[in-house]
Amino acid sequence: MESREVAFEFIWILIILAVIAGFSASMAYYGFARGLNPACTVYTEEELEAKGIKLEPGVKEVGPGIYEVTIEARQFVWIPREIVLKDPVRVTFRVYTPDVVHGLHIVGTSVNVMVIPGYVAEFVWEPPRGMKGETIFICHEYCGIGHQLMWGKIVIERSGVMLDGGLSGGVLGGGGVR
Amino acid sequence: MSGAGGVYTVKEDWYARITVVVAFIALLLGGVFGVLQVISRTPYWPNLYEMLARIGLGASADELYYRGLTAHGVLLAIVLTTFYIVGISAYLTPRVLGINIRPVFLNVSLAMMVVGLVIAAIAIVLGWANVLYTFYLPLVGHPFFYLGAALLILGSWVFAAGAFLAFLEWRKANPGVGIPLVFFGILTAFIVWIMATTPLVFIVLKNHIPASLLGWSTDALESRLFFWWFGHALVYFWLVPAITLWYYYVPKALGVPLFSETMAKVAFALFILASTPVGLHHQFADPGVNPYYKYIQTFLTLVVASPSMLTAFNIIATMERGGRARGGEGLLGWIFKQPWRDPVYLGLVLAFVTFGNGGITGIINASYQLNNVVHNTTWVVGHFHTTVGTAVALTFMVYTFILLRELYGRELILRGLAPAVPLLWFIGMMIFSLAYYAAGLEGAPRRTSDPTYGGFMPAEWALPLQIGAIGGLIFAVGGLIFLVQFFGSLAGGARIPLAQPATLLLNPHPPGRATILDRISLLIVAAIILNVLAYSGALIEIYSRGLQPVPPLLP
Numbered sequence: 001m002e003s004r005e006v007a008f009e010f011i012w013i014l015i016i017l018a019v020i021a022g023f024s025a026s027m028a029y030y031g032f033a034r035g036l037n038p039a040c041t042v043y044t045e046e047e048l049e050a051k052g053i054k055l056e057p058g059v060k061e062v063g064p065g066i067y068e069v070t071i072e073a074r075q076f077v078w079i080p081r082e083i084v085l086k087d088p089v090r091v092t093f094r095v096y097t098p099d100v101v102h103g104l105h106i107v108g109t110s111v112n113v114m115v116i117p118g119y120v121a122e123f124v125w126e127p128p129r130g131m132k133g134e135t136i137f138i139c140h141e142y143c144g145i146g147h148q149l150m151w152g153k154i155v156i157e158r159s160g161v162m163l164d165g166g167l168s169g170g171v172l173g174g175g176g177v178r
Numbered sequence: 179m180s181g182a183g184g185v186y187t188v189k190e191d192w193y194a195r196i197t198v199v200v201a202f203i204a205l206l207l208g209g210v211f212g213v214l215q216v217i218s219r220t221p222y223w224p225n226l227y228e229m230l231a232r233i234g235l236g237a238s239a240d241e242l243y244y245r246g247l248t249a250h251g252v253l254l255a256i257v258l259t260t261f262y263i264v265g266i267s268a269y270l271t272p273r274v275l276g277i278n279i280r281p282v283f284l285n286v287s288l289a290m291m292v293v294g295l296v297i298a299a300i301a302i303v304l305g306w307a308n309v310l311y312t313f314y315l316p317l318v319g320h321p322f323f324y325l326g327a328a329l330l331i332l333g334s335w336v337f338a339a340g341a342f343l344a345f346l347e348w349r350k351a352n353p354g355v356g357i358p359l360v361f362f363g364i365l366t367a368f369i370v371w372i373m374a375t376t377p378l379v380f381i382v383l384k385n386h387i388p389a390s391l392l393g394w395s396t397d398a399l400e401s402r403l404f405f406w407w408f409g410h411a412l413v414y415f416w417l418v419p420a421i422t423l424w425y426y427y428v429p430k431a432l433g434v435p436l437f438s439e440t441m442a443k444v445a446f447a448l449f450i451l452a453s454t455p456v457g458l459h460h461q462f463a464d465p466g467v468n469p470y471y472k473y474i475q476t477f478l479t480l481v482v483a484s485p486s487m488l489t490a491f492n493i494i495a496t497m498e499r500g501g502r503a504r505g506g507e508g509l510l511g512w513i514f515k516q517p518w519r520d521p522v523y524l525g526l527v528l529a530f531v532t533f534g535n536g537g538i539t540g541i542i543n544a545s546y547q548l549n550n551v552v553h554n555t556t557w558v559v560g561h562f563h564t565t566v567g568t569a570v571a572l573t574f575m576v577y578t579f580i581l582l583r584e585l586y587g588r589e590l591i592l593r594g595l596a597p598a599v600p601l602l603w604f605i606g607m608m609i610f611s612l613a614y615y616a617a618g619l620e621g622a623p624r625r626t627s628d629p630t631y632g633g634f635m636p637a638e639w640a641l642p643l644q645i646g647a648i649g650g651l652i653f654a655v656g657g658l659i660f661l662v663q664f665f666g667s668l669a670g671g672a673r674i675p676l677a678q679p680a681t682l683l684l685n686p687h688p689p690g691r692a693t694i695l696d697r698i699s700l701l702i703v704a705a706i707i708l709n710v711l712a713y714s715g716a717l718i719e720i721y722s723r724g725l726q727p728v729p730p731l732l733p
Contacts, residue, residue, distance in 0.1 A: 005495070009438060012491045019487075020480045027546040031473060038472070038550050042465035044726055075731070100731055101314045101398055103463070103554055107621040107636060110550045114464045116398050117316060118726025121465035136634050140554040140623045142310050144317060144733035145241045148628040 043120045045096065055096055055120065065089035073102040073115045073139065076146030083137075084155045088127050096120045103141035106154060114141060132158040184679030185276050190268040191676075193284040194585055197265035198578065200295070201258045202664055205571070208253030209657050211246040216650040218243060221630050221640040223647065237305055243627035244308045244733065251311025252302060252327075255566060257295060259416045260330065262574045264291070264337045266419060267364045269585055271341050273683045274361045275348040283340025290333030298326025308733045310625065312409070313386065315401040318730035321390045324382050331375050338368040356692045359439055360683065363422025366446040367415055369702060370453045373709070374411030377404045395727035399466045400720055406457030407713065414453040414482070416566050418446065420573040421489055424526055426683075427577070428493055431523045432500025432516070441492050443695045445485035450701045452482035455712030459544040463553050466723075471715040472546070478712060479544040486537050493530055525576025525600030529569050532607060536564030539615065554625070556643070557618025560611035568607045575660050576600055582664070588671035592663055599663070602656030609649025617642035 030036040048055065057072045057079040065087050072079040073095065085091065095104055095115050102115040109131075113121050139150035218225045218239075227239040227246070235242060264287065272278050300322055301307040307319030345357075345365060357365065381404035388394040429436045436442060458475035461467060501512025517523045539561040542548050552558060579596060582588050590596065620638040622629055629635060629643065694700070 005437070008495070009441060009491070013488075016484050016487045020477075020484060023541070023545065024477045024480055027476060028473065030547055031469060036547050037469040038462040038547055044723065099728075100317050101402070105554065105621060105623065112463055112550045112553045114461070116402070116465060117728040118397065119399060119465045136631055136636075138623055138626075138631065140625075141314070142244070142317075142625045142733075144731075145238070145244060145308065147244075148240060148626045148631075151631045151634070153634070 043122065044118060045120060048094075048120055053094075055094065059083055059085070061086075067091040068094070070094045071096075071104070073097040073099075073104070073143075073150075075099050075144045076139075076150045078137070078139070078150060078152040081152040082155065083152065084157065085127070086157045087159055088156060091125045091127065092122065093125060094120055094122050100143050101141050102139045102143045102150070104137060105140045106135060106137045108135050111137075112140070127156060132156045184681060185272050185278065186678055187269075187272045187278070187680045188678060189281045189284055190272050190279055191585055191680075193288055194265040194269040194581075196288060197261040197268070197291070198581060198585070199668070200292070201262035201265065201574070202578070202661065204253040204257035204261065205575075205657065206661050208250050208258065209654060209661075211250040211253070213651065213654050215243060215246055215250065216647045219627060219629060220643050220647040221635065223644070225628075227627070240627045241305065241308060244310065245302065245305045247625065248308055248310050249302050252298070254571070255311055255412075255416075256327070256330070258574075259566070259570065260334055261291065263367060263415070263419045264334055266423075266574075266577070266581075267341060267367070268337070269581070270360055270683070271344055271364060273680055274358045274364075275344055276682055277344045277348045277351075279337075279340040279344050283336055283343070287333045287336035287340070290336060291330050292333075294326045294329025294331075294333060296326070297322050297329065301326065312405065314405070315385055315389055315396050315398050316728050316730045317733050318386075318390045319733075321387060324386045324390055328379060328382055328387075331379065335372065335375070338372060341365075341368060354692050356690050357443075357696050357698075359436070359442055360422055360426050362443055362446050362696075363418055363425065365698060366449050367418040367422070369450050369698070369705075370411055370418060371415040373454045373705060374408045374415060378408035380404060389730040393730060395729045397720075397725035397727050399464065400725060402461060402464065403457070403467075403716060403720065406460040407454065408457070410457045410460060411454040413562075413566060414449050416570045417486075418449055420529065420570045421445070423573055423577050424489070424493055424530055427522065427526055427580075429496050429500070431520055432496065432503070434496065434500045434503050437492050437495035437499060439690075440693075440695070441488055443693075445488040445492070447695050447701055448482065448485040448488075450698075451705050451708060452478050454705065455709045456482055456544075458712075458716065459546075459549070462546060462549045466720065467716050468719055471712075471719070474715070475712055476544060476546045478708075480541070483537065483541055483544075486533070490530075490534065490537075497527070519597075521596035521600060522576045522579050524597055525572055525603075528600045528604040529572040529576070532564050532572070532604060533569035535608070535611060536561055536569060539611075540565065552618050554623060555618035556614040556622045556624050556646070559624045560614035560618065560646075563607060563614075564611045568603065572600060572603050575603075575657075578660075578664060582667050582671065583674055584676070586668060586671075587674045587676040588667045589674060590663060591666045591671050592659075595659055595663065599656050599660045602659070603653045606649045606651070606653025606656060609652065610646050611649075613642040613646030613649060617646065 055070060057070050060068045062068055067085055067088055069083060069091055097115045097117050099117060104115055105112045111125050113123060115121060134153055134155050137152050137154055139147060214226050217223050218227045225239060227242045230242055231237060231239040301320040307323035309317050309319040381401055385396040385401050389396050425436060425442050456475050456479045458472050459479045462472055497516060498512045501515040504515040506512030506515035543552060543561060579590055582590050617639055620636060622639040622643060629639060
């Protein structure tokens, strides 16, 4: 092999190392310095009960724009099937299932989490301020023959003048949702 | 080398002929289910499963869809790949090492794999195991499904044992000689396979079979952890043999040596090291596992992307070297001097190019935060159809044009159509994958019999899913042409006498002296240590918290 070829080989290896170092550093920075982790806080149902939190499906507004939403996933339905949020600022979700593995994805957002029996997924979502209207949330992990029936609606209502993105009238980036 | 330029390969060839035929029967059946589902799941297209349900198959359209999806995944991702890989490895091993695999291993392996396949197939076809190819507990299928799959896997272990023994014999006879590159690839594939399937066999015995047979309660998160410990390493078991064929055939067709054999061996060594401790990147969205453990495996996933990047460089550099040797000039002139008329070469290069598409999306999938945007959307479907569905499957298909001559002793029929196979597959797959990426970015889910959600489906989903389905039909036509050629040649191709003893394949060039890379046991020990380090945190976390068993349920 010519020395020029060997040089190319080493340059390429340096590029690979730079890619690995750059990517893993940026993910670590956003994950651990900025708190942007894909994972969610998790409790077993017992741990949650010990903290005095009862799992009851429903939407609770605990402060202005501060919501606690508890969702139960069952073969093949979400409880509740419709979630209405008025001027939401911060939404704490607790999602659990008594039966099999499900997945929750609010279409058009980055809310995307597995629902595993025995474990409660807790995570906080701050909806984009321009987001309003209707979108669907779906089960994205095969849970049985009726999996495709498992969807629900999230309605975000806004009062007053929208400061940003309010003109689009849709959800996230103006994508219209029927 | 022993064998004085030749080796009798009658038994290995018998084994390879049967397993490769089984692989392509799986391609045929799995492909039929693929076509049915891509049409049925496309918005505003006819639901073919609805029609099948109406003619009285005794099941609803949705159940038939998921039954077909289970069959599609198992047939193509497990049966096609495993049978083809043991077959091509049986064909290559004696030809590369000059040493036979002991017949008892071949007999036992074939019997176990075929019996396992039949048992699992019964469960799937009769709808007793509509659990899809990932079979997450507590959804549970018939015990036949798990027993069949376990037998199939253990049968491939028996083959691997035979190949390892042949290797040890070769090493004894050739002290200080470097492992021939092609066999280094085979060895890598089976080391990865055994490290991958060990956690799977463990969890199937611990959780799946007791749940299915005795109704025991099991922990779903624990099952997923072990499944994905297997599930991602599995992809390198598919990929490494395809890469091995690229390393073997590309320089051979060009008439030049591989750009760097050392670089190729480094790539294989990295596959052995980092293929298995990466499964948590399939569980970013799972509750119950600490983000730090997920991050460690994210980093290791980037590490295991590096051998693919090394391979990309090595293959392209070899192509440039060959193109220049054939008179290509200037910066890009070498591209036009490639043996494009050779359908095998064309197919391997297109498979390789598609692997670039799949590799990049793979890095995106594994990128910790970004995964949230694409997790369980059609994006992922696009990704694995470019990787296992093209980089691997297309490589296996076009290389079979050579096997027809040299293994089956048959002339290829409809020769002129051969280039259409890789071209249609490549074009169709590019359309399919890009469209499914687009739909996935809009949130369209995978694994559903009906993505329209009662009309509430976002309007953005329809068009990319329809375009993707057209791409799917295009590559299905390529696959159909291949299957007609393969089975047609077996039935009616002109016979070519097969010479025995078979010639040894000294390619890319005779092996040099052994280096540290040839010390396989060192690599295995390092890989096991890496696995323990990468998985101990998550395992301790799950077990110390206490398992959360739930009873099994039917889909």
